[in-house]
Amino acid sequence: MTALLLILLAAAPARKLTTLERVQVANLERVRADRQRLAMERRRIPPPEGFRDVRAILHCHAEDAAHTAGTRPELLAAAKKTGVSAVLLSDHVRPERDYINDNWRGLRDGVLFIPGSEAEGFLNYPMRSIHGLQWSSRDEYISLIRRDGGLIFLSHVEERLDHPMDRLDGLEIYNRHTDANDETEYRQWFRKALSDPAAWADISGKLERYHEEYFGAQQDYLAPILAAWDRATQTHPLTGIAANDAHHNQVFTLTKRDGRTAVIDSFERKNLGTVELPEALRDRPDGEVLYRLDFDPYEVSFRNVSTHLWVKSLTEPEVREALRAGRAYVAHDWLCDPTGFRFETAAGNRLTAASPVRAHFRLLRDGEPVLEQFTDSLDWKIPSPGVYRLELWLDVGGERRPWIYSNPTYATQQR
Ligand SMILES: [Zn+2]
Numbered sequence: 437m438t439a440l441l442l443i444l445l446a447a448a449p450a451r452k453l454t455t456l457e458r459v460q461v462a463n464l465e466r467v468r469a470d471r472q473r474l475a476m477e478r479r480r481i482p483p484p485e486g487f488r489d490v491r492a493i494l495h496c497h498a499e500d501a502a503h504t505a506g507t508r509p510e511l512l513a514a515a516k517k518t519g520v521s522a523v524l525l526s527d528h529v530r531p532e533r534d535y536i537n538d539n540w541r542g543l544r545d546g547v548l549f550i551p552g553s554e555a556e557g558f559l560n561y562p563m564r565s566i567h568g569l570q571w572s573s574r575d576e577y578i579s580l581i582r583r584d585g586g587l588i589f590l591s592h593v594e595e596r597l598d599h600p601m602d603r604l605d606g607l608e609i610y611n612r613h614t615d616a617n618d619e620t621e622y623r624q625w626f627r628k629a630l631s632d633p634a635a636w637a638d639i640s641g642k643l644e645r646y647h648e649e650y651f652g653a654q655q656d657y658l659a660p661i662l663a664a665w666d667r668a669t670q671t672h673p674l675t676g677i678a679a680n681d682a683h684h685n686q687v688f689t690l691t692k693r694d695g696r697t698a699v700i701d702s703f704e705r706k707n708l709g710t711v712e713l714p715e716a717l718r719d720r721p722d723g724e725v726l727y728r729l730d731f732d733p734y735e736v737s738f739r740n741v742s743t744h745l746w747v748k749s750l751t752e753p754e755v756r757e758a759l760r761a762g763r764a765y766v767a768h769d770w771l772c773d774p775t776g777f778r779f780e781t782a783a784g785n786r787l788t789a790a791s792p793v794r795a796h797f798r799l800l801r802d803g804e805p806v807l808e809q810f811t812d813s814l815d816w817k818i819p820s821p822g823v824y825r826l827e828l829w830l831d832v833g834g835e836r837r838p839w840i841y842s843n844p845t846y847a848t849q850q851r
Pocket residue numbers: 497501503528683
């Protein structure tokens with residue numbers, strides 16, 4: 437009896453952990469073990485006939501602003517290393533630079549680049565340059581970006597939850613920067629930790645051993661944004677995409693200054709403070725970097741989340757068409773490779789889905805959950821018309837965490 441109860445308790449997911457709980461070694465280790473278990477369980481699912489499932493990164497920065505540390509060659513190397521096929525850049529706009537014509541475009545070493553910008557609250561992927569052009573309203577701006585097939589997505593949706601979406605191609609349903617910004621408790625802890633040399637040693641050791649898990653510790657479910665998406669898709673299809681918002685700029689160093697002190701720098705701000713060094717570190721040469729915490733190299737950021745696309749070939753028109761048509765899903769790839777995931781309407785009155793591993797399927801109609809099931813496939817007769825989308829959640833590190841977000845499918849009639 438007691439044993440059975442314990443087994444049941446162990447199987448049930450506990451409450452959601454805080455970021456500080458997630459970055460404890462025991463939890464990082466547990467998450468690592470669960471990721472390994474999922475990788476073993478994984479089965480291959482073929483993409484629909486004629487299509488490839490490719491990973492794309494939207495919303496990333498390189499050489500575009502003083503607060504961006506990463507370079508385009510560095511970004512390309514990370515894309516190759518992490519199996520990313522397409523990168524849609526989102527440069528901060530500077531008046532002296534044309535973000536379309538003075539940028540990377542086309543295939544480079546097997547990775548497709550599409551230039552674009554982050555401006556006016558949107559991610560913008562016009563077909564050709566808009567450099568030097570003027571606009572006098574939001575509508576005019578959207579028309580300018582969309583002419584001849586340009587794409588426009590609402591960005592940082594948390595800042596504009598009621599923004600009209602009728603003329604947009606989609607929105608960011610997950611943004612890494614948004615997710616990191618709400619970490620008040622973690623941030624307070626981290627600010628304090630910076631003045632403690634033992635904490636530097638601790639974090640640096642964790643990044644060395646558990647970089648993916650540590651970065652992933654801030655990953656949450658952004659409910660207000662998903663609710664805004666569900667409201668907007670009631671009237672108009674909108675493709676949900678992931679925003680990595682990668683800058684490779686979360687880098688902190690502790691540098692020995694003189695006999696007993698060291699200075700804290702971040703990439704964005706020099707001299708955040710000084711630290712009194714313990715005996716053991718005092719004989720290190722002045723000017724030596726004692727610790728370097730590099731939280732967000734592109735490859736860690738690219739593994740954390742991406743937008744998967746179904747394309748016939750790796751070309752700019754194909755990538756644009758997949759994004760426009762919503763042949764896309766968002767996944768936290770670091771938890772388990774989602775490649776092959778499918779969610780479709782079949783024969784007009786059925787919804788089908790398949791996952792490479794068993795997961796908690798959470799089916800929503802018009803934003804309300806209608807079915808929850810632990811499975812690796814679904815074949816479900818649609819009982820009533822509506823806008824359906826599917827979320828897949830995994831039990832990892834003792835809690836249930838979001839893994840895949842499908843795009844919506846519209847079930848209009850029953851037969
Ligand atoms: Zn930025």
